[in-house]
Amino acid sequence: MTDPKLSSVQTRMFQAKAQRKLSFEQIGKELGCNEVYAASIFYGQAKPTEAEIKRLCEILNIPTSHLVEEMGEHFYPSRGGLMPMPPTDPTLYRFIEMIQVFGYPLKAIIHEKFGDGIMSAIDFKADVEKVEDPKGDRVKITLDGKFLPYKKW
Amino acid sequence: MTDPKLSSVQTRMFQAKAQRKLSFEQIGKELGCNEVYAASIFYGQAKPTEAEIKRLCEILNIPTSHLVEEMGEHFYPSRGGLMPMPPTDPTLYRFIEMIQVFGYPLKAIIHEKFGDGIMSAIDFKADVEKVEDPKGDRVKITLDGKFLPYKKW
Amino acid sequence: MTDPKLSSVQTRMFQAKAQRKLSFEQIGKELGCNEVYAASIFYGQAKPTEAEIKRLCEILNIPTSHLVEEMGEHFYPSRGGLMPMPPTDPTLYRFIEMIQVFGYPLKAIIHEKFGDGIMSAIDFKADVEKVEDPKGDRVKITLDGKFLPYKKW
Amino acid sequence: MTDPKLSSVQTRMFQAKAQRKLSFEQIGKELGCNEVYAASIFYGQAKPTEAEIKRLCEILNIPTSHLVEEMGEHFYPSRGGLMPMPPTDPTLYRFIEMIQVFGYPLKAIIHEKFGDGIMSAIDFKADVEKVEDPKGDRVKITLDGKFLPYKKW
Amino acid sequence: MTDPKLSSVQTRMFQAKAQRKLSFEQIGKELGCNEVYAASIFYGQAKPTEAEIKRLCEILNIPTSHLVEEMGEHFYPSRGGLMPMPPTDPTLYRFIEMIQVFGYPLKAIIHEKFGDGIMSAIDFKADVEKVEDPKGDRVKITLDGKFLPYKKW
Amino acid sequence: MTDPKLSSVQTRMFQAKAQRKLSFEQIGKELGCNEVYAASIFYGQAKPTEAEIKRLCEILNIPTSHLVEEMGEHFYPSRGGLMPMPPTDPTLYRFIEMIQVFGYPLKAIIHEKFGDGIMSAIDFKADVEKVEDPKGDRVKITLDGKFLPYKKW
Amino acid sequence: MTDPKLSSVQTRMFQAKAQRKLSFEQIGKELGCNEVYAASIFYGQAKPTEAEIKRLCEILNIPTSHLVEEMGEHFYPSRGGLMPMPPTDPTLYRFIEMIQVFGYPLKAIIHEKFGDGIMSAIDFKADVEKVEDPKGDRVKITLDGKFLPYKKW
Amino acid sequence: MTDPKLSSVQTRMFQAKAQRKLSFEQIGKELGCNEVYAASIFYGQAKPTEAEIKRLCEILNIPTSHLVEEMGEHFYPSRGGLMPMPPTDPTLYRFIEMIQVFGYPLKAIIHEKFGDGIMSAIDFKADVEKVEDPKGDRVKITLDGKFLPYKKW
C-alpha cells in the first residue's frame, strides 16, 4: 500500500515491512502500542519517541540514522494531506460517507449527552476489531475521544 | 439545531421535539431503534417505515398526513448534502479530521485483518456512548459495518 | 453589519442593537462576558444560557419567546459558514493572510515550546484591545487556547 | 518539520538547525528578532537583511553563497502557499477554525473600536507565549497590527 | 446594471438613479467625491457618512429612513462577494486577466522601487479617465495606494 | 523572486540579472521598452522580438542559443498561470482585492463614459510610478487599454 | 428552455415567444439582426437599443415599461454566469469539449497565421447554419472575431 | 509554444518543427489533412495512422521508433487536460468566453433548427481562416459537427 505520497524513508519502511511480512499488529506489539497507532507512524501521522525509532529500526532492520534524520526529535508531523477530499479509494470513501450521512445525527446525540462542545481528535484513540459473523464478518471500529466543552469568557 | 437546510416537515419535527423536550434517546426507545438511527430519520437520512411514521406522529403530536406526504411509501432519501465538505462546524469537522489523519492507517489495518475490500456504510450501525472519566468524560463512537470483499470476475 | 446570512431572529437582534445604539462592549458587560463572546452569540457562534437569553431580551427589548424558540435549551450552534473561504472582505481576509504567511512559523514555535499537539479552539478565549499610538493606533488581538498534546495509545 | 514544499536551501537550513539542536528562540536571539520572525525567514516568508543572512550562516555553519543566491538582495518573498486551504494539519487548522467561528465577531469589535478599516497584516507582529496552568498549559498568541482606516477620495 | 445580488435599498437606489438619469459623475460631484467612490457606495463597498446619506436621499428623492436603517452609523460593509472569481463578465474579467498576466511583473517593479512590502488597497484611490484617440478611445485607470513596508519584529 | 514555476532559461535570466544587479528599469531602457514590459519577458508573459533576444543576451551575458530555443520565432506565450487564484502573496493579492471591491464600480464608470464594451487587456499598457509623500510614499499604477465596444450583427 | 436563472422580464419574454410560436430567426429578422444575437438579448447577454426594445415589445405583445425598466438606457449586461463551468448540459458541454481538445491546436494556428495576439470575443459574430447531409445533417457554426495583436510599450 | 505538459516525444516533435521552421499548414499538406488536425497530433489530441507516423518522422527527421512507441497502434489518446479550466491564456480564454456568453443562444438556435440533440464533437471538423480587413484582419473559425438527435427507448 504505497499509494499516498510518501517520503523516501517512509517508502523504505513499507518495503522492509513487506519483505519481512510483518503486520502492523506485530509491529504495534513490539512497540507497545495499538496497531492503528503503529500504522500512523508509518504514514507520518504520529511522532515516534526516540525509543520507538530505535525499536522500529531493529524490527525493520533499517539503520537508525535515516529515521532519526526524518522523524527525530526535531520532527513534528504536518498531518493529513494523504488523500484527496473526498477520497477516491472506496475503503477510504466509505468513512467519509458515514460522516456525510450520519454526521449530523452523531453531532445531535453528542450534544444531547454532553452539551455544547466537541469530541477531541487529539486526545483520541481508534481501534479496529474483526467480528466474525456467519452472514459475513464485520468491521468494528471504535473511536474514543475526550469531550471538550466550549467555554464562556 | 436547525442549521442544515431542512424541509418544512423536518423543521416541524424538530420544533415539536424541542417543545416536548424529547431526546433522540427517548424517541429511539419509542420507535424501537438506536438514537442515532432515530436522529437520522429527522435529518432525512433514513427511510422510516409506515409504523414508524405513525408512532413518530403520536410522539410528536403531529398529523400523519404531513409526514406521509413527504416521507411515505414513495420516499427514498437523497442522502448526504447536509454539510459543506469539509464542514465548518468543529464538532462535525473533528470526524473528518479523524479520517484525514487516521484514514490510511485504518484502511491498512482493515486490509491486514480482512483482505481486499471495504467496510460497508450501508449494512452499518453507529452508536454513541458516554464514558465517564475523572480527567474528562469521553465520547465513544462505535462504527460497525459488514466487510465486503472485492470479487474477481 | 448584516451581510452574512442571518436568521430572522438574529437580524432582529442586530436591528435592536442598532436602534438602541448599543456596542458589544456594553452588551458584554450586561451579560458578564467578553465583547467578542457577546458578538459570537449574535452571530450564532455560541450557545447562550437561559439567563443570558433573558438578559439579552431585556437589553434589546425583544420578547423572549423568539430567542428561546431559536436559541433555547435545544439549540446547539452549527458553527462557521458565515463567510466564503477565503473571505472577500478585507478585514476578515487579513486574519486568513496572517495564517497563510505566519501559520507554519507559529506551528513551529508551538511545537518547540510545548511538543506535539495543538492549541485548542474550543477551550479558547479571544480579546481585542485598542493600543493608541501616535504613528497610528494598533489592534492587539490575544488568542488564548489550552495546549492539547497528542496521545499515544 | 520539513513537510511544506521547501527549496533546497531552506531544506538545508532546517537540517542544520536540527543537527545543531537549535530552537527558533535561540536563533531569534542571535538575529535580534522575535522567534516567530526567525521561523518566517526559514519558511521563506520574510526577507532577511544582508547582516541577518551573514549571521544565520554563522549560526548554522552554512556557506553564505547559498543563502545569498536564493535570499539575497534581489530576493522578495512570494508569500503564502505553504499549506492547502483549509490546511489538513490540525495545529494549522485550528487557526483557521478560530477565524471561521470568531472572525465576524472580531471584525465587529474592530469596527466598534476603530471605525471602518482593517487590522494590517503587513505592519504586524505576532508572538507566542507559554502560560503554565495546572489545568493544562495554555498557548497565548498575540497579534498586533496597525489599524488602517478606509479613505474617501 | 442590477446583476450582482443587491439589497432592496441598493436596488431602490439604482432604480432612482436610472429614473432620474443621473450618472455617477453627477452623483460624485454632489457628494464631493470621485465617481468611482460614489459608485462604491451604491454597491455597498464603502461606508457613507451621515451627511452623504442625507445628500444621497435628496439627490435620489428617497426617504432617509431606509438608507439610515441599512447604511447608517452601525453599518460596516462586508466588502467583496459581488462577483464569482474569476468573474464571467468580460469587462470585469479583463481586470483579472491584467493581474494574471502582468501581476508578477508589477510586483517585481514595486519591490525594485520600494523594497519589500505591498501597495495598500485600503489607503487607496482609483480613477477612470476617457482618453480620446482617433484609433479608438482609451480607458485610463489610475490606481493610487500607499506603499506599506513589511516590518521586522 | 524565483517563486513562480519558471523554465530553466527563465531561471537563468533571473540569476544573471541578480548577479549583475540589474533592475528592470535598466533592462527596459536597454531594450527600449517600459520596465513592466521588460519584466513580462522574464516571466514568459510577452513575446520578445529577435532584436530584443539578442540585446537581452548581451545585457545578461547569456549565449543567445538558449533564449532562441525557448523564446525564438516559434514561441508564443501561454500566458497566466504564474499564481494560484486568488494569489496567497499579499502584494499580488491586493491587486485582486482592488478588483473584488472596486471592480463593479469601475465597470459602471466605464459603461457610463464609453457605453457597452470592455477595456482591452491586449491593446494595453501598464506603468508603475513612485510618488514621494511625507505621510508615506505612494505606488501609482496606470492601466491604459483601448475601449472595445460590443458590436451588433 | 427556461433553465438558466432568468429575471422575471426575461421569463416573460420567453413565455410570450413560446405562446406566439416565434423562432429566434423570425425575431432576428424583425429586429434586423442575426438570430444568435436576437437570442443573446433574451438571455441578457446583449444590450438592446431603444428601437430594439420597442420593436421587441410589439413582436411579443409586452408593455414596453417592463423592458425599459430592466433593459433600458441604464442597463449594461453582467455577461456570463448562465451555466456552471463545465456545463452539465450535453449540448453546451460539447462546445467546451471542442475547446478542451482542440483549443491548443486552434491557438497554434492563429499564432502561425496572425502572430502573437488573440481572436476578439467582443468585436465578434457567431452564426449557426444547418447543412443537410444524407449521412446526417450537420451543424456549422462560424465564429468571426477581429484579430487583436499584443502591443509592446 | 511548449507550455502545456507534453511528453518527451511531443517536445521533440515541437523542437524539430521549430528548427525546420515548419508551419502546421505545411505539415498538414504533407500529411494530407487540415492544419488544425495536424496540430492536434502534436498535442496528443488525435490518433495518427501508421502512414502518418512514418510521414511525420520523414518531415521532422526523427527516428520512427520513438513515435511508434508512444503513438503507435496501441495508442489511444487520453484527450483534454492541456489547460486549466478556465484557461488563463487570453487566446484560449476568449474561446471559453464565447461559450459562456453566447453558449445558451447557440444551444437555442441549434434546437430551433434541428430539434432536441447535440452538435457532435467527435464527428467534427474545425478550420481557421484569415480574412483580411482594412479595419483589422479577422479570424474566422468554422466548427462543423454532425447533429445527433436524442432517441426515445
Added chain:
Amino acid sequence: MTDPKLSSVQTRMFQAKAQRKLSFEQIGKELGCNEVYAASIFYGQAKPTEAEIKRLCEILNIPTSHLVEEMGEHFYPSRGGLMPMPPTDPTLYRFIEMIQVFGYPLKAIIHEKFGDGIMSAIDFKADVEKVEDPKGDRVKITLDGKFLPYKKW
C-alpha cells in the same frame, strides 16, 4: 424522492404519481417507453412529445396546460445539474465510483474492440433489471450506446 431541485410542475407530477401509487414501470408502459426513459421525463432530462404530454396528464390526472407551458413544443431540456459532483447520495455515488475505478479499463476495452472513438450518451439506451439470487438479488444495468469513431479531416 423530491430532493433534487424540481420545478413546480415536476413536483406536482411526482406528487400525483405518489398519490396514485404508480410506478415508472406502469407509466412507461402507458407511454410506450422504457421505465428509465419515463423517469427521465419526470426529472426534466428528456423532451416529451405532445402525445406523451397528453397521455401523462391523463395518467396523472393533471390539466395539460401546466405541462404544455413548461414542457411543450418550445421546451428543450437543460440536462444534468440534478446532483452535486461527486454526488453525496450513496446510490448515486456508487455509479460514479464504478467510473472512477473501472473507467479507464472500460475505455481501454472499447478502444481495443472499436478503435479510436466514444460510446454515445445521446444515441443511447439504459435498462435496469432485477436478477434474483439466493445470495442476494442483483441489479443489472445495461448501457447501450452507438460507437462514434473520431474522424480525420
Added chain:
Amino acid sequence: MTDPKLSSVQTRMFQAKAQRKLSFEQIGKELGCNEVYAASIFYGQAKPTEAEIKRLCEILNIPTSHLVEEMGEHFYPSRGGLMPMPPTDPTLYRFIEMIQVFGYPLKAIIHEKFGDGIMSAIDFKADVEKVEDPKGDRVKITLDGKFLPYKKW
C-alpha cells in the same frame, strides 16, 4: 494508452503488452478472468493473486520480482484517482454524462424494484460487448452489482 499517472511497473506492463500486441481479451483468457478485470489489474485497480502475477509475468515476459514488489501479497490498491473529475477525455466523460443525466432516473427505478439501498460497486462485475449494427455498431456495457439494503438498528 499511458496517460494516467502509472507506476514504473505499470508502465512496463503496458509497454510489454504493446510490444507483444496483446489485447486485454487475450490476457483475460490467459488469466481466467474478464477482459475488463484484466485491464483493472494493469491500471492498479484490482489486487492480483500470486498465481495471476506469475501468469502475467509469463505472458508479458517480465521478471516476477518487479510485480511482486509492487503488487504482491502486501499490496492493496488505493483505487481511483486516475482521472480528474469530471474527466476531460471524451470517452471517459460520456460515462459521467450518462450518470449526470440518467443517474436520478436509475436511482428511482432501483428503489422501485428493490426498495431503499444501493447497487454495490464492490460485489460487482462489468462487461463490454460489441453489437454489430448496419446503422453503426453499438457498445453494450453491462454493470452487475449486488443490491445492498439499508438496515435499521
